[in-house]
Amino acid sequence: MTKTTTHIAGVVVRIGSRVIQRCALCGDKLIDNDMAGAEVPEDQVNTPFPAWEVEALVRVDGNMYEAIEARPDHKLPPDSCLALLEAP
Numbered sequence: 001m002t003k004t005t006t007h008i009a010g011v012v013v014r015i016g017s018r019v020i021q022r023c024a025l026c027g028d029k030l031i032d033n034d035m036a037g038a039e040v041p042e043d044q045v046n047t048p049f050p051a052w053e054v055e056a057l058v059r060v061d062g063n064m065y066e067a068i069e070a071r072p073d074h075k076l077p078p079d080s081c082l083a084l085l086e087a088p
Contacts, residue, residue, distance in 0.1 A: 004061045006068065006080045009052035019049040026081040030058055
């Protein structure tokens with residue numbers, strides 16, 4: 001069993017054909033895709049590349065990434081990356 005870490009999705013940065021999204025707290029990469037050479041249907045040329053909604057909670061478990069619901073008390077889950085940043 002791998003240890004999960006939950007991140008907060010930051011802003012999406014698009015540089016040419018590359019799309020990058022990092023965690024707003026710790027800076028870990030959540031998305032890094034280069035769309036150069038990708039065949040995009042004509043009717044989807046101006047459609048933005050899928051990314052996490054800014055401020056979404058994204059749980060990472062190994063190579064699996066999933067959006068999770070915010071807690072009703074608005075606190076971060078115990079596996080948040082903030083806990084890693086504040087560790088002694």
